[in-house]
Amino acid sequence: MAETPKEHCYSDLERRILATDLAPGVDLDEAGLCAAYGISRTPLREVLQRLAGEGYVTLSPHRGAQVASMDLQTMRVFFQTAPLVYSSIARLAAEHRTDPQLAALRGVQAEFAAAGSPQDAAFANHRFHAQIGDMAANPYLAAALGRLLIDHTRLGLTFYGPASEAERDLVARARAQHEEMVDAIAAHDADRVVEITLDHWDLSRDRIERYVHPDPLPLEVRDAV
Amino acid sequence: MAETPKEHCYSDLERRILATDLAPGVDLDEAGLCAAYGISRTPLREVLQRLAGEGYVTLSPHRGAQVASMDLQTMRVFFQTAPLVYSSIARLAAEHRTDPQLAALRGVQAEFAAAGSPQDAAFANHRFHAQIGDMAANPYLAAALGRLLIDHTRLGLTFYGPASEAERDLVARARAQHEEMVDAIAAHDADRVVEITLDHWDLSRDRIERYVHPDPLPLEVRDAV
């Protein structure tokens, strides 16, 4: 089960991009990555081309690979598109899911609930929604979902605030919604899973908005009482 | 403007896959393609990996590249998904289109109207809808649209019947719908372009269904009069 150096290179780059350890837009140096992962340029370039096909990086002729950008325009389109794709995927997943897939989803959800760090939680959340994408068995929407999840995870980790009371409450609600989604998918209840998915989306959007647009400082410095 | 051997390899494989000259599922021989296009294995493999990222081919470890399959399951999912993506793209295109993009769309539509063969018409149709995809400026849905268009073009050419009166009428109606779509996009009329797009989809679906399920032979061999 030991992964090859090439596979490690792929999964590690994927992880670092999702964690914004490799920031959007930065150039990826072929020679440096070759040395870091102990592979030669040919397999490294294959990894980069695969990552490009999935939307993690962009390749420019004679300019190498850059981590996919995340400008304001990208975010705007992301918020516009996510509800449509997420709810469509959720509906299809409820209709098409198999028992082994459901078991896998429960396993990922357990990882999410047990996650120790915000980053682990974000990765588990990513896998949770990717698993629902698998269940939908729709290669067309899967391509859109994969790209949405990349940006969703990056946004979530970029706009992660310090562990506050409100933040803990949001995570607890997200976990509860995941459980409800699993139950609805198990019951093949498409309408219900779509409804929960849209609530789940609203929660995620609110969390990011809350970070960008926090409560203003009190106008009165000392208690006005 | 002369394209490099590598670019020619890419565009020619793309064309042959869309035309089902390379049938769904067939193995692509690396050595043969290298000889045919006059490039070595490294750039050829890059081309195949790029085609794989866009959904034209699938790559299996130690088994090389195969043209993306088109089984019954694929077709079912295709018919299920296309209206949603096409109409969403159309709406966004009407809202976001720029003047140069509109001019490009008119150019492609002129090529469609002037197409001499069914294959040329199918390619021009492909470019027409891909151009609307560009206008939408939505990388997430663009990934789904690209894959849908691949299968749509392949289906259209697979289920193309001999030039009959009915077929000519369908093509004329499709061309008229294209013109209406261009006008609606030019006017930024999102609701109208969505409506026409759904009509256009119904027409395309009917054409394919008509081929699969033609009028039955007359029950009376000679005139029953």
Place this chain on the structure above:
DNA sequence: CGTATACATTTTGTATACGAAAGGTATTTT
């Protein structure tokens, strides 16, 4: 002092050669 051009350096793209793995066939054994 600023700008343009030429050269050098760095990085990307391509070819070829070698090593490894999978599938098919033939031979041997039960």
Place this chain on the structure above:
DNA sequence: AAAATACCTTTCGTATACAAAATGTATACG
């Protein structure tokens, strides 16, 4: 005679070496 194993052939994966292109810098000229 049938099945299993070993070997051979073919194809895929990786590394390295070479060629080409782009960018940055330095120098010279205006």
